[in-house]
Amino acid sequence: MRVREPAGLSHRSGAKLRPVVSSPLLCQAPVPPLVTVTAAQRGGANRSVFTLCVAILVQNLALAHVPSATGSLLLSLESPSGVLFSVLLAGEMLSARLVAGFALIFCSIVVSEAKLAFLARPLREARS
Structure with missing residues (x-):
């Protein structure tokens, strides 16, 4: 391992900043995912979002056909x-x-x- 001088980095006091240890493996290691999601879970999430969007669309279309007082009561x-x-x-x-x-x-x-x-x-x- 070797210590490299960073290009153009300095502290407020003017002192040069230097990393303690520099290794090409530290920068190139893949980061494991925090949460793993299966295909079935992704499909369930997609269905949930789709049905929610359809429900809101139908609600907005139906509100156009009722008086405003009735619509506000239903939304409340x-x-x-x-x-x-x-x-x-x-x-x-x-x-x-x-x-x-x-x-x-x-x-x-x-x-x-x-x-x-x-x-x-x-x-x-x-x-x-």
Whole structure:
């Protein structure tokens, strides 16, 4: 092994930088992959991406044919329905955080879409 002078490299102080050890094998050794992926896994990933793209395409095409209020309601229900289907179909365990998050999102959708008009009606009727 030999020590080579790097061409044109220097420290802030002006001192020349020199490598401790230089070997042609250190620069040419192949790096092993961190994760190995089989062909079946690549195919599954490709199918997942393709089906997700098709689902988003169909969703966007369908939103063009409904009123904007209905479309915003349907898009807002995406998160709670994801929680519901993960519990029903995937067997995910219900936890207090999951139920609280579901309830908060669902209540915020109801409040934002209804603008609390359903509470104002009984108050008007009680005053008259």
